[in-house]
Amino acid sequence: MYQLIFLLVAYLIGSVSTAIIVCKSVGAPDPRTEGSKNPGATNVLRIAGKQAAISVLLADAMKGLLAVLIARVFGVSGFGLGLVAAAVTAGHIFPAFYGFKGGKGVATAIGSIIGLNPFAGIIATIIWAATVAITRFASLSAIIAVGISPVLLMLFGRASYFVPTAIVAALVIWKHMDNIQRLRDGTESKVQL
Numbered sequence: 001m002y003q004l005i006f007l008l009v010a011y012l013i014g015s016v017s018t019a020i021i022v023c024k025s026v027g028a029p030d031p032r033t034e035g036s037k038n039p040g041a042t043n044v045l046r047i048a049g050k051q052a053a054i055s056v057l058l059a060d061a062m063k064g065l066l067a068v069l070i071a072r073v074f075g076v077s078g079f080g081l082g083l084v085a086a087a088v089t090a091g092h093i094f095p096a097f098y099g100f101k102g103g104k105g106v107a108t109a110i111g112s113i114i115g116l117n118p119f120a121g122i123i124a125t126i127i128w129a130a131t132v133a134i135t136r137f138a139s140l141s142a143i144i145a146v147g148i149s150p151v152l153l154m155l156f157g158r159a160s161y162f163v164p165t166a167i168v169a170a171l172v173i174w175k176h177m178d179n180i181q182r183l184r185d186g187t188e189s190k191v192q193l
Contacts, residue, residue: 012096013063014067064108079163104172117161139182
């Protein structure tokens with residue numbers, strides 16, 4: 001029961017769409033109806049600019065970090081803490097407050113990974129940033145950084161984190177299936193940094 005409470009709290013934290021909130025606060029269009037129609041930082045960059053996108057990126061990462069840190073403070077550890085990371089990411093992807101249609105979960109996943117193990121999370125962030133800088137493909141950067149995170153956590157954190165964060169990686173990659181197809185076709189859009 002105790003563990004379920006933290007999973008629910010994490011899911012609800014993840015369900016708060018910072019992209020929608022930030023766009024509304026700056027008078028930008030709803031990210032669910034403009035651009036790629038994805039409520040995430042990359043789409044916010046397209047429709048509302050760099051400052052709004054950075055705000056969304058940081059806020060989404062903080063959701064993941066906060067959910068894990070709250071659970072950690074109350075003694076949740078190991079596999080259970082990994083499940084909290086999965087729950088907050090699932091909340092971002094399937095938000096209860098927005099008809100279960102959310103973003104792709106990248107920043108929230110990386111924030112939760114930082115909460116599980118800061119060193120692994122920082123390496124994942126560096127991999128993400130370097131891949132964006134080199135390729136200009138936000139989707140490819142996300143897939144690589146989140147996809148490698150379970151291995152990083154196993155190497156630098158705990159083996160018990162591997163299965164829950166593999167679920168996180170699978171969810172994020174699944175949300176990027178259209179992007180993967182466009183990458184294969186050579187039609188994926190690049191981000192302007």
